Amino acid sequence: MLSLVKNLYNLGTQQDKAEMIRATLLKAVESFFTSAPVIFLYLILLELFKGSINRQTVIYLTLGMVSCIVFQFIFGYFAYGAYGTIQSRVVGRIHNHIGEHLRKLSMGFFSSTNVGDINAVVTTDLAKIDYMYALPTTIDAIAVPSFVALLLFFVDWRMALATVAGIPLAMGIYRWSQSQLRQLTQFQAQSQIEANSRTIEYIQGMNVIRAFDQTGAQFSKFDRAIQHYRDTNINLATKLAPAEVAFDTTLELGFAVILVSGAYLLLQGQLTTPTFLMFLILSLRFYKPLQKIGDLSRHRQLVDTAIERISSVFNIKPLPEPEQSQTLKQFDIEFKNVSFSYEQQPVLQNVSFTVPERSMTALVGPSGAGKTTVINLIARFWDVDEGEILIGGVNVKDLKTDSLLSYISLVFQDVYLFNDTILNNIKFGNPDASEEQVFTAAKAARCHEFILEKPHGYHTIIGEGGATLSGGEKQRISIARAILKDAPIVLLDEATASIDPENELVIQQAIDSLVASKTLIIIAHKLSTIENAEQILVIDRGQIIEQGKHEDLITNNSLYSRFWAERQKARTWKIARR
Numbered sequence: 349m350l351s352l353v354k355n356l357y358n359l360g361t362q363q364d365k366a367e368m369i370r371a372t373l374l375k376a377v378e379s380f381f382t383s384a385p386v387i388f389l390y391l392i393l394l395e396l397f398k399g400s401i402n403r404q405t406v407i408y409l410t411l412g413m414v415s416c417i418v419f420q421f422i423f424g425y426f427a428y429g430a431y432g433t434i435q436s437r438v439v440g441r442i443h444n445h446i447g448e449h450l451r452k453l454s455m456g457f458f459s460s461t462n463v464g465d466i467n468a469v470v471t472t473d474l475a476k477i478d479y480m481y482a483l484p485t486t487i488d489a490i491a492v493p494s495f496v497a498l499l500l501f502f503v504d505w506r507m508a509l510a511t512v513a514g515i516p517l518a519m520g521i522y523r524w525s526q527s528q529l530r531q532l533t534q535f536q537a538q539s540q541i542e543a544n545s546r547t548i549e550y551i552q553g554m555n556v557i558r559a560f561d562q563t564g565a566q567f568s569k570f571d572r573a574i575q576h577y578r579d580t581n582i583n584l585a586t587k588l589a590p591a592e593v594a595f596d597t598t599l600e601l602g603f604a605v606i607l608v609s610g611a612y613l614l615l616q617g618q619l620t621t622p623t624f625l626m627f628l629i630l631s632l633r634f635y636k637p638l639q640k641i642g643d644l645s646r647h648r649q650l651v652d653t654a655i656e657r658i659s660s661v662f663n664i665k666p667l668p669e670p671e672q673s674q675t676l677k678q679f680d681i682e683f684k685n686v687s688f689s690y691e692q693q694p695v696l697q698n699v700s701f702t703v704p705e706r707s708m709t710a711l712v713g714p715s716g717a718g719k720t721t722v723i724n725l726i727a728r729f730w731d732v733d734e735g736e737i738l739i740g741g742v743n744v745k746d747l748k749t750d751s752l753l754s755y756i757s758l759v760f761q762d763v764y765l766f767n768d769t770i771l772n773n774i775k776f777g778n779p780d781a782s783e784e785q786v787f788t789a790a791k792a793a794r795c796h797e798f799i800l801e802k803p804h805g806y807h808t809i810i811g812e813g814g815a816t817l818s819g820g821e822k823q824r825i826s827i828a829r830a831i832l833k834d835a836p837i838v839l840l841d842e843a844t845a846s847i848d849p850e851n852e853l854v855i856q857q858a859i860d861s862l863v864a865s866k867t868l869i870i871i872a873h874k875l876s877t878i879e880n881a882e883q884i885l886v887i888d889r890g891q892i893i894e895q896g897k898h899e900d901l902i903t904n905n906s907l908y909s910r911f912w913a914e915r916q917k918a919r920t921w922k923i924a925r926r
Contacts, residue, residue, distance in 0.1 A: 364434050364437065364438055367430055367433070367434055368430075368431075368434055368483070370430060371426075371427050371430035371431050371434065371483075372427075372483065372487065374423050374424075374426050374427035374430065375423070375424070375427040375431075375483070375484055375487045375488075375491075376487060376491050377419075377423045378419075378420050378423035378424040378427055379487055379488060379491035379492045379495060380491070380495055381416045381417075381419040381420040381423065382416075382420050382488075382492055382495075383491075383492055383495035383496045383499065383633075384416045384495075385413045385416050385417070386496055386499045386500075386626075386630055386633070387499060388409045388410075388412045388413040388416070389413070389626060389629065389630070390503060390622070390623075390626045391409050392406060392409045392410070392413075393622035393623075393625055393626055394622050395409070396622070397620075397621060397622045427484065428484065431483060431484060435477070438477065439474050439475075439477055442474060442477070442658065443470065443474055445662075446469065446470055446474075446658070446661060446662075447470070449661065449662060449664075449666065450466070450470075450661070452666035452667065452669075452749060453664060453666050453667070454666075454667055454729060454730050454731065455724060455729035455730055456690065456691075456730055457664060468657070469657055469658055469661050472654075473653075473654035473655075473657050473658055474654070474658070476650050476651050476653075476654040477651060477654060477655070485640050485644050486644060488637045488640065489637045489638060489640050489641050489644060492633070492634075492637040493634050493635075493637055493638055496630060496633060496634045497511065497512055497634065500627065500630065500634075503623060503626070503627075504619065504623055504627075506609070506613065506618075506619075507606065507609060507610060507613070507619070507623070507624075507627045510602075510605045510606050510609040510610070510627075511602060511605075511606055511627065511631060511634055512602070513602055513605045514598050514599055514600075514601050514602035514605065515599070515602070515638070517598050518595050518598040518599050518638070521594050521595045521598060522595055522641060539579075539580040595639075595641075596639055599635045599638055599639060600635065602631065602634075602635060603628075603631050603635070606627050606628060606631050607628070610624040610627055610628065611624075667728065667731055667749065668745070669748050669749060670745070670746050670747070670748060673746075673747050673748035673751040674742050674746055674747060675751075676739060676740040676742060676747075676755055677740060678705055678740035678741065679705050679706075679739060679740055679755065679836040679837050679867045680702065680703060680704050680705040680739070680740060680741075680867065681702070681703040681726060681737070681738070681739055681837070681867060681869070682701075682702045682703070682736075682737070682738040682739075682741075683699050683700050683701050683702075683722075683735065683736075683737055684700055684735050684736040684737075684738065685698050685699075685700055685734065685735040685736075686698070686699045686700070686725065686732050686734065686735035686736070686737060687699070687732065687733050687734040687735055688721060688725060688730065688732050688733050689733055690721075690730075694890055695718050695721050695890050696718045696721055696722070696725075696890045696891075697889075697890045697891050698734075698735070698891070699718075699722070699735075699887075699890070699891065699892055700735075700892075701883075701885055701892060701895065703867060703869060703883075704867075704882070705740075705867050706865055706866065706867055707867065707868070707882040707883070708863070708868045708870065708878075708880070708881045708882055708883075709868065709869050709870070709881060709882065709883050709884075709885060710869075710870050710871075710872045710878035710881040710883075710884045710885070711723075711869065711870070711871045711872065711885050711887060712872050712875070712878070712884055712885070712886050712887070712908060712911065713886055713887035713888050713907075714888060717887040717888050717889065717890070718887050718889075718890045719871045719887055720841065720871065722869070722887070723758070723839045723841065723869060723871065725737055726739075726744070726756070726837075726839060726869070727752070727753065727756055727758060727839065728744050728745075728747075728749060728752055731745065739752075739755065739837070754835065755835055755836055755837055756835050756837045756838075756839060757777070757830040757833045757834075757835040757837070757838045757839070757862070757866075758830070758838075758839045758840075758841075759826055759827055759830050759838070759839075759840045759841065759859075759862070760826070760841045761841040761871075761873075763814065763819075763822040763823055763825075763826040764813055764814075765810055765813060765814030765817070765822055765825060765826070766812075767809065767810070767811055767812040767813075768809065768810070769804075769806065769807045769808060769809055769810070770799055770802065770805075770806050770807070770808050770810055770825060771783070771786060771806040771807060773810065773814075773825055773829065774786050774789060774790060774806075774825060774828045774829050774832055775829075775832065776829055777789075777828075777829035777830055777831070777832040777833035778832045778833055778834070781832055783806075785832060786806070786828075786832060787806075789828045789829075789831040789832040790806075790825075790828045792828070792831050792858065792861035792862075793824045793825070793827040793828035793831055793858040793861065793862070794824055794854045794857055794858045795821065795824035795825055795827075795828055795858070798821060798824075820854070824854070824858055827858045827859060827861075827862055828858075830862055831858075831861060831862050835866075836866060836867060837866065837867045837868075837869075838862060838863050838866045838867070838868045838869075839869050840859065840862075840863070840868065840869070840870040840871065841870075841871045856877065872884075875898075875911060875912055878898065879898045880898075881897070881898065882897070883895060883896065883897065884896060884897065884898060884901055884908065886901070886906075886907055886908045888907060893906070893907060894906055894907060894908050
């Protein structure tokens with residue numbers, strides 16, 4: 349229990365810790381008033397067993413008990429309110445810190461980490477940091493029995509010893525169960541993460557699952573994860589049940605010890621009837637808070653595991669940031685002998701090239717050649733293993749991440765839009781932009797007209813990932829977002845690669861508006877879009893094997909010329925039926 353309190357305490361700021369101490373003192377005072385009626389109860393019993401009852405005394409004692417209950421409510425109200433405030437503040441702050449920390453990590457972390465694991469940290473694990481249950485319950489489990497026991501020792505030390513006789517054995521059982529509980533809780537947490545991951549995957553891939561008739565139990569990964577989660581929860585409950593029952597039973601046996609000891613002393617004339625009755629009644633008040641320790645121990649392990657997992661995310665070092673960021677005045681891009689590997693798999697090897705300011709450079713090559721890696725390294729989603737990437741003569745490592753990305757607009761082939769209005773999705777490129785600026789960007793991106801046709805125009809909610817929009821509409825909104833940002837460098841994973849011919853011309857016009865007077869690097873899937881590029885870099889197996897203009901490369905009888913020939917042949921390709 350003390351380790352749980354320590355872990356929760358260490359999560360707070362100095363202000364949180366001061367308020368937590370104040371809340372704990374309030375809770376301790378509440379526990380005192382919870383225990384104080386013992387005195388009045390004992391005095392009332394003595395009065396009732398007298399030959400003549402003084403009604404005024406009984407009334408005063410009853411009022412004393414009622415006063416204790418009132419003070420218990422008042423101090424408990426303020427204590428729980430303080431704990432709730434601290435919890436909301438701490439969890440909210442950790443949530444923001446995690447979001448900020450995740451934003452600074454390399455993309456390698458997200459590529460190698462299970463999506464359910466990240467989801468569990470930012471949702472489930474944070475929800476388990478529960479001051480409202482853990483700390484008040486811990487204080488109740490310690491303070492109330494301690495106050496009651498202290499009062500009982502003043503009344504009759506022999507019966508008090510009988511009352512606490514079962515505690516050493518119960519605590520021994522409690523300690524024995526903790527190692528097993530910790531291991532089972534970790535298994536349960538891991539199975540929950542796996543179940544979360546498979547559930548997210550199941551929902552996101554529902555169109556594919558239904559298309560190939562792999563729903564329900566036939567989707568084996570999802571089914572196995574859910575079954576494993578169920579089994580670990582059953583295993584947790586069944587293996588802990590004997591220890592929990594033994595712990596509660598041992599405490600309950602204390603009642604039998606009180607009964608036997610009290611009866612013996614009563615028959616020997618060494619104990620009065622009121623005292624015996626008081627111990628019988630108050631034993632329930634004494635044991636009930638202690639029985640909460642069993643539930644608290646499980647909660648403690650859940651909180652400790654959650655805090656460990658949250659801490660493990662914070663222990664992952666983000667990309668190093670310079671103390672001060674330089675200001676760029678030029679926006680040419682240069683790769684100097686750049687090499688990069690992902691999980692010890694070489695992706696780029698000794699790559700060098702220069703992109704002049706306000707020019708267009710196209711990257712061409714087979715899938716897996718390293719084209720997207722070039723763009724990701726410029727944006728510093730990863731750091732190079734060797735060599736340098738310079739923008740305006742400044743190494744990207746010498747720029748703060750926020751500063752670097754302020755100079756870059758990225759348009760990906762796979763567009764992601766947020767479950768928000770069209771207006772706010774476009775303003776994501778510039779949150780301070782006016783509506784007029786948004787309209788201008790939308791018109792340049794050729795999406796103003798179709799937006800006005802939506803039920804609520806720019807204020808239409810488009811669903812998670814832009815679910816209510818077509819592929820072409822999403823692509824144009826993403827381009828409007830980039831136009832609104834108006835960054836001097838544009839990195840473009842060609843937006844027309846998977847768009848129908850009707851939308852291709854419109855989107856190409858939108859791209860022309862985006863890249864005017866920009867330093868542009870484009871990953872080209874359709875060679876017709878890059879014929880006018882100042883330079884074309886042909887990448888294969890992580891190396892630049894050709895470099896030049898379109899008209900020069902198509903005569904080299906090398907990889908680019910073969911791509912071009914295949915492209916020309918594909919224009920006449922038709923499906924044949926036999």
